[in-house]
Amino acid sequence: MTQPLFDLAGARVFVAGDRGMVGSAIVRRLASEKCRILTAERDLVDLRRQAAVDDWFSKNDPDVLVIAAAKVGGIHANNTMPIEFLYDNLMIEANLIHAAAAAGVRKLLFLGSSCIYPREAPQPMREDALLTGPLEPTNEWYAVAKIAGIKLVEAYRRQNGADFVSVMPTNLFGPRDNYHSKHSHVPAALIRRFHEAMAARAPHVVVWGSGAPRREFLYVDDLADACIFVLKNYSGDGFLNIGTGTDVTIAEFARLVATATGFKGEIVFDTSRPDGAPRKLLDVSKLHALGWRHKTELHEALALTYRDFLAGGGRNQAE
Ligand code: GDP
Secondary structure, three states: OOOOOOOOOOOOEEEEEEHHHHHHHHHHOOOOOOOEEOOOOOOOOOOHHHHHHHHHHHHHOOOOOOOOOOOOOOHHHHHHOHHHHHHHHHHHHHHHHHHHHHOOOOOEEEEEHHHHOOOOOOOOOOOHHHOOOOOHHHHHHHHHHHHHHHHHHHHHHHHOOOEEEEEEHHHHOOOEEEOOOOOOHHHHHHHHHHHHHOOOOOEEEEOOOOOOOOOOOOEEEHHHHHHHHHHHHOOOOEEEOOOOOOOOHHHHHHHHHHHHOOOOOEEEEEEOOOOOOEEEOEHHHHHHHHHHOOOOOOOHHHHHHHHHHHHHOOEOOOO
């Protein structure tokens, strides 16, 4: 392997959002790098307040910042809590990026989301599809905040020459996912629902929407590996998509979850629930060309995630 562009050895790496699914996976992955991992206690540092963030930076002096902190949630939460999805996310990212620049952070990685792309973007979605059309209305609050974050990263890069980069992960799942009955994304929602149906010996499981939307899913430990790869090996102007390059229908995905959990009953679709975007598949050719590919296939990732769920590793498993 050639020498990385950026050496993590000896660096003080601040992972903002370390208690979430993504941040905790990045912390797990960083354990095999020779760096020092820094985190901010959630109850002590409110990332929505610039003064609290500035204070944390002046006390801890990080070299690298990974922004995995965000207000996140599935289609229902996004639709019903527009203030949190817009305000909290704008403040968290603006405060962290601004503080990092002021503190002379040498490398910054901002995590966006595939929902930044227009609802009708050509599939698979290339990075240059950003801002070419209207957003999917069910998650536009989150998307607008994340687009602002990408632009802020670009602005610091352009105006100050900062080595700040952004990545756009596809739909994620894995250990420490949020299993909240109303706020979860489809992988956690279905793992929990199929598991509970098994326990109750229910004859069928209800899946929201028509089953026709297509989604690309990536195991969060693979995402974490991609983030470390990007930190070390990428320093370009444009952001990078992170995904597997393949998608499945929600109906196919539900069947995979049924297999992972052992559920053998019927799957029923509730078409009174929203479908959201018809398809979300990322074009990952830029990342593949750099030399990174995912390792964990979907069925294997679902089995690992279900094991974590059974061990009580998920958040809000009872809410
Ligand atoms: P999205 O990718 O931003 O739309 O986020 P979600 O993960 O919340 O939803 C993905 C797709 O899965 C949508 O078409 C949902 O309607 C569908 N879906 C099916 N059952 C569920 C469920 O129980 N919870 C959620 N959140 N989505 C579901």
